Amino acid sequence: MKGIIVGAGEVGCYLAEQLSQKGIDITVIEADPEQSQKVDEALDVKVFHGNGSSASMLDRAGVTDADMVLSVTSNDLTNLICCSLTKAMNPDAVTVARVHDATYADHSLINYQLHFGIDYLVNPEALCAVELAKQIRNPGRVAVENLARGKVEVQQIEVTRHSRYTDKPLRDLAMPDDVRVASVVHDGVFEVAGPETIIHPGDALTLFGKPDALAMVRSRFDADYKLNQVRVVLYGGTEIAIGLVRLLNNPRFRVRIIEQDAACCKVLAEQFPHVTVIRGDATSRRLLEEEQIGSSDYFVACSKRDEDNVMTCLQASKLGAKHVQLVINKPDYEPILQELKGALGLESVVSPRLATANELLHMISREPAVEVGRFAGTPSKLLEIKVSSHSPSVGKEIRELLRPANTIFVAIIHRFDARVPSASDRIMAGDRIIVLTTHEAEEAVVRLLA
Amino acid sequence: MQYSIVCRLLGVITFVLAGAFALCLGLALVFSELESVTPAVSGFGISLLFSLGLAFGFRWMGRNAQPKLFRKEALSVIGLGWILASVLGALPYVIILKECSWADAWFESASGLTTTGATVFGDVEGMMPRSLLFWRCLSQWIGGLGIVVLFVAMLSNLGAGAKLLISNESSGQSRDIDDSTMQEGAKRIMWFYLGLSLVCFLSYRLAGVSWFDAMCHMLTTVSTGGFSTLNLGVLGYANETLEWLMIVFMFLGGFSFLFAIKWFRTGRAAWNSGFEPMVYTALFLGAWLAVALINGVESHGGQLRQVIRDAGFQVISIMTTTGYATTDFAQWPNPARWILLGLMVVGGCSGSTAGGLKVIRVATALRMANLSIEKTFRANVVRPLRVNGRVMDDGSRDALMGFLLLNVWVFAAGLFSLTFMEPALDMESGLSAVAACLFNVGPGFGQVGPMSNFAFLHDSTKLVLGLLMILGRLELYAVLVLFFPSLWKRFS
Numbered sequence: 001m002k003g004i005i006v007g008a009g010e011v012g013c014y015l016a017e018q019l020s021q022k023g024i025d026i027t028v029i030e031a032d033p034e035q036s037q038k039v040d041e042a043l044d045v046k047v048f049h050g051n052g053s054s055a056s057m058l059d060r061a062g063v064t065d066a067d068m069v070l071s072v073t074s075n076d077l078t079n080l081i082c083c084s085l086t087k088a089m090n091p092d093a094v095t096v097a098r099v100h101d102a103t104y105a106d107h108s109l110i111n112y113q114l115h116f117g118i119d120y121l122v123n124p125e126a127l128c129a130v131e132l133a134k135q136i137r138n139p140g141r142v143a144v145e146n147l148a149r150g151k152v153e154v155q156q157i158e159v160t161r162h163s164r165y166t167d168k169p170l171r172d173l174a175m176p177d178d179v180r181v182a183s184v185v186h187d188g189v190f191e192v193a194g195p196e197t198i199i200h201p202g203d204a205l206t207l208f209g210k211p212d213a214l215a216m217v218r219s220r221f222d223a224d225y226k227l228n229q230v231r232v233v234l235y236g237g238t239e240i241a242i243g244l245v246r247l248l249n250n251p252r253f254r255v256r257i258i259e260q261d262a263a264c265c266k267v268l269a270e271q272f273p274h275v276t277v278i279r280g281d282a283t284s285r286r287l288l289e290e291e292q293i294g295s296s297d298y299f300v301a302c303s304k305r306d307e308d309n310v311m312t313c314l315q316a317s318k319l320g321a322k323h324v325q326l327v328i329n330k331p332d333y334e335p336i337l338q339e340l341k342g343a344l345g346l347e348s349v350v351s352p353r354l355a356t357a358n359e360l361l362h363m364i365s366r367e368p369a370v371e372v373g374r375f376a377g378t379p380s381k382l383l384e385i386k387v388s389s390h391s392p393s394v395g396k397e398i399r400e401l402l403r404p405a406n407t408i409f410v411a412i413i414h415r416f417d418a419r420v421p422s423a424s425d426r427i428m429a430g431d432r433i434i435v436l437t438t439h440e441a442e443e444a445v446v447r448l449l450a
Numbered sequence: 451m452q453y454s455i456v457c458r459l460l461g462v463i464t465f466v467l468a469g470a471f472a473l474c475l476g477l478a479l480v481f482s483e484l485e486s487v488t489p490a491v492s493g494f495g496i497s498l499l500f501s502l503g504l505a506f507g508f509r510w511m512g513r514n515a516q517p518k519l520f521r522k523e524a525l526s527v528i529g530l531g532w533i534l535a536s537v538l539g540a541l542p543y544v545i546i547l548k549e550c551s552w553a554d555a556w557f558e559s560a561s562g563l564t565t566t567g568a569t570v571f572g573d574v575e576g577m578m579p580r581s582l583l584f585w586r587c588l589s590q591w592i593g594g595l596g597i598v599v600l601f602v603a604m605l606s607n608l609g610a611g612a613k614l615l616i617s618n619e620s621s622g623q624s625r626d627i628d629d630s631t632m633q634e635g636a637k638r639i640m641w642f643y644l645g646l647s648l649v650c651f652l653s654y655r656l657a658g659v660s661w662f663d664a665m666c667h668m669l670t671t672v673s674t675g676g677f678s679t680l681n682l683g684v685l686g687y688a689n690e691t692l693e694w695l696m697i698v699f700m701f702l703g704g705f706s707f708l709f710a711i712k713w714f715r716t717g718r719a720a721w722n723s724g725f726e727p728m729v730y731t732a733l734f735l736g737a738w739l740a741v742a743l744i745n746g747v748e749s750h751g752g753q754l755r756q757v758i759r760d761a762g763f764q765v766i767s768i769m770t771t772t773g774y775a776t777t778d779f780a781q782w783p784n785p786a787r788w789i790l791l792g793l794m795v796v797g798g799c800s801g802s803t804a805g806g807l808k809v810i811r812v813a814t815a816l817r818m819a820n821l822s823i824e825k826t827f828r829a830n831v832v833r834p835l836r837v838n839g840r841v842m843d844d845g846s847r848d849a850l851m852g853f854l855l856l857n858v859w860v861f862a863a864g865l866f867s868l869t870f871m872e873p874a875l876d877m878e879s880g881l882s883a884v885a886a887c888l889f890n891v892g893p894g895f896g897q898v899g900p901m902s903n904f905a906f907l908h909d910s911t912k913l914v915l916g917l918l919m920i921l922g923r924l925e926l927y928a929v930l931v932l933f934f935p936s937l938w939k940r941f942s
Contacts, residue, residue: 256942295940
């Protein structure tokens with residue numbers, strides 16, 4: 001297999017390394033002379049020094065017989081052009097673009113992905129934000145998986161009390177539309193949910209759906225889970241912060257952003273009226289004390305400077321913030337911080353580079369079914385299955401499919417939009433379906449969908 | 451909100467008041483010649499005990515206080531402290547005077563501490579024992595300097611909090627204080643004030659006033675408060691020399707203390723920041739001339755000396771928001787009264803004991819207005835605005851405009867609440883009552899003119915007017931923030 005990587009920054013280098021280790025022939029195009037020299041010396045890949053958005057450059061790099069082209073420069077526009085040219089020169093290649101600006105994710109007037117011929121759009125900052133939001137939205141030891149860029153969540157919870165959702169068969173329950181029960185473990189017996197399933201207090205329940213609706217339903221089942229006001233403080237008005245603000249738009253989250261640059265503060269304050277923007281230097285202890293950071297629930301350090309991130313996290317933790325989360329931009333620091341995580345009292349450490357690289361590797365894998373999650377204590381697992389054009393399920397509605405036993409369709413990702421499927425949704429080629437299934441049923445499901 | 455440091459500092463304020471009560475108690479004992487327990491003695495005794503108890507209570511609640519003071523705590527100390535002080539200051543009136551309601555006592559006490567000088571008591575000579583008269587005047591003297599300035603001078607461990615406290619209570623800018631620590635600066639202001647008071651007292655004594663009256667009037671002149679020990683006020687002395695002396699000391703009371711201190715220390719160099727005192731003097735002289743002319747024309751040239759003296763006295767009295775009256779200026783011709791109303795609004799210099807919006811602010815606002823007019827036909831010109839030698843940045847400009855606008859809102863709110871509580875009050879009296887209280891002047895026009903008092907108003911009106919006085923003295927913010935729920939809650 002052959003691949004071209006445009007842009008040898010941190011993400012590009014990491015990807016090149018991982019992919020070439022998997023046996024794929026990688027060619028790297030990099031515009032900066034020093035950087036391209038470094039990569040040439042460090043990795044066993046062919047390096048071209050030039051402009052990745054030039055057709056002749058791509059041709060020289062062998063785009064016509066490449067299987068995949070990953071455009072991961074730090075410039076969104078270069079990435080878009082590169083993918084567009086690739087599709088023109090080689091329609092069969094898988095194109096991946098890294099895009100920061102949320103403008104290009106807005107498909108209301110024009111679908112940028114379609115227009116530029118991009119198969120997968122990756123936003124490193126949004127991925128980090130999803131990972132961080134997972135913790136913020138679900139404190140405590142709850143097994144949560146984020147799917148489809150954080151739009152669908154799967155949670156495993158314990159039912160601790162009677163409510164209007166317990167002691168009745170599922171078909172009699174009036175649960176909100178965007179929440180479904182996947183499976184129930186009752187007295188140690190695992191059962192995939194069906195219309196006759198009854199939930200009792202003491203059961204372990206697996207739910208999936210939109211995060212806000214899930215939070216609401218969860219409070220019904222779990223007496224200890226209260227929907228309190230959660231105070232979140234973000235240090236740094238970066239794209240990760242913006243991504244987090246978008247994910248935490250439920251009114252129970254009170255978000256504050258501390259940012260030093262005045263122009264950035266202005267833009268943030270105008271764009272997000274429900275967020276409080278504080279202009280100041282978060283490394284100043286006095287500012288943190290005056291803003292009463294010690295009484296916040298979450299402190300997320302997501303600025304561009306790693307050193308400041310670490311120190312402000314420690315400071316916030318010392319002042320009394322309940323949970324602190326850290327973003328590390330330089331992958332060099334990542335391993336040591338993972339090691340020190342427990343000692344420093346950090347709840348989570350995320351790195352945009354690694355998150356992107358992992359996501360890309362996951363996306364370009366050729367396997368039809370990929371495991372995306374597993375729940376301890378149950379024999380079930382989450383699979384993501386790509387529906388190919390010769391799948392027997394193409395064109396059919398979900399209710400028409402012969403579903404194997406113990407299988408539930410958790411989410412359907414159709415053209416970059418993810419949702420909880422209803423019985424009348426039609427499956428198209430190119431969709432990705434996330435199913436909760438057991439070991440035994442796995443093969444049957446894969447045959448059905450892929 | 452760190453309640454412990456707030457309690458601790460409220461305790462200090464209560465101690466200061468207790469000290470003042472102790473002084474008055476001493477005086478009451480002296481006047482009663484230790485014969486019997488007069489109402490004054492018992493009144494001040496009870497007030498003293500109560501405030502001491504409260505002070506110890508606050509001290510105990512704030513025993514674990516960290517000396518870390520942020521803006522929230524500083525503002526609430528000032529706002530709560532002044533309201534608390536006014537309530538405590540009302541105790542002597544309520545206890546000693548038989549028919550004094552709590553609203554009357556609150557009004558009088560607030561009028562004292564905020565150096566307003568409006569009164570609800572028509573017959574002070576007959577009703578009040580001398581120690582109570584002394585307390586009335588002493589409260590103005592304390593409030594003139596500022597309770598906070600007093601304790602900043604005494605407490606040394608406030609750190610940067612001292613700056614916050616001083617800049618929020620007094621109208622002077624903390625950057626105009628040249629000393630290296632705020633405590634030194636506050637002490638210097640205190641010494642200046644004491645020196646001025648001493649000179650004033652001696653001058654009044656030399657003018658032939660009894661020592662008690664000289665003391666009381668000194669207390670209310672230097673603080674530009676306006677309370678008197680006589681029913682007729684200053685008129686009761688019929689002493690020309692006294693009136694001229696008062697003109698001088700009222701002028702000094704409204705003069706910028708910080709500028710004066712700078713002048714003593716650095717001489718010529720201080721004139722860089724001399725803009726405000728110059729405008730103040732020019733305004734005083736100009737208004738004096740104008741009023742004298744108007745009144746002179748009105749009286750057809752008769753009694754010229756008295757007309758000139760009265761014009762000067764009244765102009766400086768109103769401009770520095772003192773409130774003494776040697777003539778019923780409510781009867782003056784309209785142009786003169788309008789000039790007085792305008793002077794009420796402008797007030798004295800910043801960093802003085804006078805009230806009003808302050809000369810520097812009004813002058814700067816006018817300059818800003820001029821610049822904005824030029825900007826309409828010449829949009830690209832860049833004209834920095836220099837105030838006291840320093841260039842004014844956008845933030846300060848916004849703050850100034852915001853403050854002036856907020857005054858308008860508060861004034862309007864005061865007017866509307868007044869009109870609903872006192873439907874029978876005519877517009878002239880209503881407007882001047884609100885202006886007199888908000889700008890800490892004292893007498894207004896019409897029914898609340900210099901020859902009458904505020905006694906006829908309802909209790910609720912007196913409560914609101916008292917609050918307006920405190921709002922004006924503290925330049926609005928320290929009291930207004932107390933009404934914001936987010937001040938009391940955790941930031942989120």
